[in-house]
Amino acid sequence: MPSLVVLRHGESEWNSRNLFTGWVDVDLTARGEAQARHSAALLREAGLLPTVVHTSVLTRAVRTGAIVLDALGRPEVPTRRHWRLNERCYGALQGMARTVARERFGDDLYLLWRRSFDVAPPPLEPGTPGDPAADPRYADLPAGTLPRTESLADVTARLLPYWREVIAPDLRSGQTVLVVAHGNSLRALVAHLDQLSPDEVLGLNIPTGMPLHYELAADLSPVVRGGSYLEPGAAAVAAAAVAAEGH
Numbered sequence: 708m709p710s711l712v713v714l715r716h717g718e719s720e721w722n723s724r725n726l727f728t729g730w731v732d733v734d735l736t737a738r739g740e741a742q743a744r745h746s747a748a749l750l751r752e753a754g755l756l757p758t759v760v761h762t763s764v765l766t767r768a769v770r771t772g773a774i775v776l777d778a779l780g781r782p783e784v785p786t787r788r789h790w791r792l793n794e795r796c797y798g799a800l801q802g803m804a805r806t807v808a809r810e811r812f813g814d815d816l817y818l819l820w821r822r823s824f825d826v827a828p829p830p831l832e833p834g835t836p837g838d839p840a841a842d843p844r845y846a847d848l849p850a851g852t853l854p855r856t857e858s859l860a861d862v863t864a865r866l867l868p869y870w871r872e873v874i875a876p877d878l879r880s881g882q883t884v885l886v887v888a889h890g891n892s893l894r895a896l897v898a899h900l901d902q903l904s905p906d907e908v909l910g911l912n913i914p915t916g917m918p919l920h921y922e923l924a925a926d927l928s929p930v931v932r933g934g935s936y937l938e939p940g941a942a943a944v945a946a947a948a949v950a951a952e953g954h
């Protein structure tokens with residue numbers, strides 16, 4: 708059976724400061740690096756040795772993937788990086804503390820912007836941190852591709868082509884695929900895999916550095932809806948902490 712593991716990057720510098728991050732390119736904290744190494748140990752114990760890795764082009768995901776492979780003694784495993792796996796663009800919220808956002812805009816709008824499927828935050832101002840128009844990584848993308856803000860629906864629309872055209876063929880060819888991405892780009896993928904309702908999407912939170920395993924049927928539908936965290940107890944506690952951020 709095709710085997711997929713999805714992993715949100717380890718804790719980042721802005722995760723530890725509770726700042727909205729989006730496309731701002733920050734690094735891992737020492738805790739985040741340790742989470743990546745622990746994820747490798749869990750993968751080894753579970754017999755889930757990746758044969759291909761897909762990451763976003765953001766440092767926190769790229770480095771998490773590299774640390775996992777290094778800890779497994781498998782630095783030669785091919786890794787592909789693509790912007791379509793990037794975190795959602797959080798627009799004008801990028802760089803803002805979650806507590807400030809919740810107090811400034813109110814609980815309802817704060818929740819809608821963080822966790823609804825089809826509501827995007829206000830767009831980022833040109834030239835502010837994380838503006839992809841100023842980043843050479845995206846220089847070759849067609850004009851109009853780069854987001855200035857994204858809803859989860861927007862993330863889904865730009866992520867699924869990569870899922871269908873690149874990751875799915877790896878799975879169908881029998882690879883053990885590790886996808887290292889972000890809290891919301893993985894929410895978009897999980898919502899697609901599990902066909903989540905809008906209410907289920909609203910309650911979906913993915914913790915940093917905790918491998919989530921999906922056994923997939925031949926049509927790539929999950930054998931177990933929601934997949935299986937390799938450390939389910941710790942993941943449930945950490946996901947609740949993500950939901951509570953900013954409160």
Ligand SMILES: O=C(O)[C@H](O)COP(=O)(O)O
Nearest residue numbers: 726727728729794821890
């Ligand atoms: O971009 C960010 O700030 C995080 O990766 C996800 O933040 P959220 O859990 O508030 O959506």
